[in-house]
Amino acid sequence: MWVGKQKKTVQGADFLYHFQLVRHNSQGNQRLVCSLAAKTSRAGSGLDNLQLERCELTTDSEIVPTIGTARFAKMEPVDLDIQFAPRWTDASGFEEVLRGGPSPHIGNHSTVYVRIPANCSLMTDACVRLLSLLNQLDHCTRRVVLSFEDGEAGTMGYLNRIRFFDHLSPSIEVLPIRPEFTPFHGKNPGLVEIERIDRITRDSCLLDRLTTAVRKACAQRKDVAELEGAAWTIFAELIDNVFSHSQTPLDGFAALQVYPKGNCLKIAVSDSGLGILETLRPSLRAGNSRLSELPGVDLIVEVFRQGLSRHGANRGCGLPGCASKAIKFGASLDLRLPTERVWLVPSEAQYRANKAYCFQNLPLIWGTHICFTLQLDNTS
Numbered sequence: 001m002w003v004g005k006q007k008k009t010v011q012g013a014d015f016l017y018h019f020q021l022v023r024h025n026s027q028g029n030q031r032l033v034c035s036l037a038a039k040t041s042r043a044g045s046g047l048d049n050l051q052l053e054r055c056e057l058t059t060d061s062e063i064v065p066t067i068g069t070a071r072f073a074k075m076e077p078v079d080l081d082i083q084f085a086p087r088w089t090d091a092s093g094f095e096e097v098l099r100g101g102p103s104p105h106i107g108n109h110s111t112v113y114v115r116i117p118a119n120c121s122l123m124t125d126a127c128v129r130l131l132s133l134l135n136q137l138d139h140c141t142r143r144v145v146l147s148f149e150d151g152e153a154g155t156m157g158y159l160n161r162i163r164f165f166d167h168l169s170p171s172i173e174v175l176p177i178r179p180e181f182t183p184f185h186g187k188n189p190g191l192v193e194i195e196r197i198d199r200i201t202r203d204s205c206l207l208d209r210l211t212t213a214v215r216k217a218c219a220q221r222k223d224v225a226e227l228e229g230a231a232w233t234i235f236a237e238l239i240d241n242v243f244s245h246s247q248t249p250l251d252g253f254a255a256l257q258v259y260p261k262g263n264c265l266k267i268a269v270s271d272s273g274l275g276i277l278e279t280l281r282p283s284l285r286a287g288n289s290r291l292s293e294l295p296g297v298d299l300i301v302e303v304f305r306q307g308l309s310r311h312g313a314n315r316g317c318g319l320p321g322c323a324s325k326a327i328k329f330g331a332s333l334d335l336r337l338p339t340e341r342v343w344l345v346p347s348e349a350q351y352r353a354n355k356a357y358c359f360q361n362l363p364l365i366w367g368t369h370i371c372f373t374l375q376l377d378n379t380s
């Protein structure tokens with residue numbers, strides 16, 4: 001709920017209004033969202049007429065790492081409902097849900113409700129994308145409410161075991177009640193916790209934890225050493241890129257999960273930064289590279305195939321290195337950027353533009369979200 005505290009002072013012929021916007025969460029705690037001053041020359045008009053409950057903080061640009069300028073706009077607050085479907089939901093399913101409505105980042109939504117029904121099982125790639133998006137909306141001062149129809153018994157319990165709620169901004173409301181983390185001592189070795197990529201301090205043990213998790217989850221397989229090696233390269237490169245390029249204003253996330261029934265291992269890394277094309281294209285342009293004019297999907301394929309870097313010709317080995325390890329396991333690659341998504345399937349041991357599925361003008365999500373799905377055959 002938005003509440004405005006208003007103080008009026010007279011300055012010559014002008015009336016100066018000082019606002020403080022605070023937000024109340026369901027526990028009744030207040031958080032200061034912003035302060036601003038506004039001037040009007042006519043008392044009883046303009047700002048005077050605005051009911052603060054009917055105001056919303058808006059910004060000049062949609063991507064707001066920090067809130068710089070703010071202005072009041074007279075808007076009717078509209079709640080946005082994002083309703084998941086009662087089925088297994090991977091990154092594609094997540095995107096489908098999101099495409100079904102207006103962009104939660106844009107527009108005058110005062111509250112974004114995300115509803116997870118009974119029998120909706122979120123897969124790891126969908127989990128990290130959802131986590132990043134919710135934290136982004138919270139960062140933009142939107143009120144976010146995440147509700148679970150079947151409480152701890154269902155997806156909320158699973159998300160708790162993978163530490164989703166430890167990484168979810170504390171001001172996001174969780175219904176029916178935000179769970180306390182309880183360590184999981186079950187028998188599912190494929191269940192692996194989401195790891196935070198702390199954007200300020202590099203955690204030197206993070207990579208070890210992630211690859212140990214792969215070793216444990218795939219311990220029964222003959223190709224466990226190759227899988228561990230592939231996961232090591234992929235996580236190392238993707239996490240390094242988060243630090244080197246993303247400029248993320250929020251922490252990133254890394255996660256993996258083995259799905260024995262689906263014979264696959266998903267490796268996902270997500271940040272809330274600028275996105276690959278935003279960092280790469282300007283430097284290609286500055287170097288007069290004709291590649292800078294390629295459409296997004298072609299440029300992305302080249303990044304993973306031949307290697308391109310914003311740092312010039314001697315760099316750009318990271319993403320092709322990930323691709324070549326992943327392709328050995330027939331991996332598909334799902335890459336989500338702020339408004340585009342590319343899904344690549346390998347063809348003749350390469351990712352190629354003619355085997356790319358491309359989605360444009362998607363609802364905004366900041367950052368780069370990458371998921372490799374490695375195929376695990378039954379014979380190993």
Ligand SMILES: Nc1ncnc2c1ncn2[C@@H]1O[C@H](COP(=O)(O)OP(=O)(O)OP(=O)(O)O)[C@@H](O)[C@H]1O
Nearest residue numbers: 241245246275276279280309310315316317318319
């Ligand atoms: N998480 C990210 N956020 C924003 N841009 C990214 C991200 N990851 C990669 N990029 C962009 O994609 C380019 C290619 O990344 P890649 O890892 O292949 O090479 P590099 O990091 O530049 O060099 P190297 O990995 O060889 O040290 C980067 O130069 C950068 O412009």
Ligand SMILES: [Mg+2]
Nearest residue numbers: 237241318319
């Ligand atoms: Mg790199």
